[in-house]
Amino acid sequence: MRIATWNVNSLNARLPRVEEWVRYAEPDVLCMQETKVADATFPAMAFATLGYEAAHHGTGRWNGVAILSRIGMKDVTAGFADEGGSAAAEGRFVSALCGDVRVASVYVPNGRSVGSEHYQAKLDWLAELRTYLVQHCDPTTPLAVCGDFNVAPEDRDLYDPARFVGATHVSEPERKALAALEEWGLVDAFRQRYDEPGLFSWWDYRAGDFHQHRGMRIDLVLVTPPLADRVGFALIDRFARKGKLPSDHAPVLVDFDVD
C-alpha cells in the first residue's frame, strides 16, 4: 500500500502537475494540503478519471486539505475541534478509512514567528490534534497522519541548523508538540527507512533555495506501530519540485507491506 502526502500550493495552479505525478507515482492514497479551493470547486472529476475517490475540506483561497484513494474510501470526517476558531483557519484536517487504514490529511498552521499569536495558535492546534487522537483513534490499529506539519522534527531535517536558531518550525515548543503526537503512538515512517541529514520536502521559492539545497523536512507521514513495522520503500520525490510551475513542496511517499 503506497501512501503519499503533498502540499500542492493551490490545485488551481497545480492540477496538471498533480495529475502527472499521480499517473507515474500511482499512490493508493494521496493526502494533499493547501488545495486553496472550496469543496464546491474541488476538481473531483479530474481525479475520478484517474481512478480515485476523493474527500476534500476547504473554503477556498487559503488552506484546504484532501484525500484521494483508489482502494476505497469510507467514513469521511472533516475538521476537528474549532480549528482555531476563525474562518481563515478552516480546512486543515480531513480523514477517511482507506482500505483498513485510517488516513488523515493535516495542514498545521504556519505559526509565522515565534511568540506571535499565530505561533500560539499553531501550538494550540497541535495540542488539539493530540486530543483528537486520544479521543477518536487507537494506536494499536493502522493509522497514518500525513501532511505539512510546519515543524522540522530534528536538526538533521534542516539545511543549516545554525541559521534556524530562534526561528519558527524548529523551536522547542513546536518540536515538543510534535513529540507529544509520537508519544501517543505515532512513528515518523520516513525515518524508519533513512537516517541521513539533507533530505528535505520544502524549499523556499526565493533566492534559488531549491537549487542551493537550502530546505527543510516538514512534510511527514506519521503512522501507528502496525504500519511502522511494515515500512518498505520510501521517497521524497525531488523531481516533482523541478520543472515548470512546481509547488514549493515535494511529495513524500511511503510503501507499507500490507494488503
Added chain:
DNA sequence: ATGGTAGCGCTGCTA
C-alpha cells in the same frame, strides 16, 4: 544581501 518568489486577486496578505 534582513533580500528573494509564488498564489490570490486587486491591495496587500500569506507562506
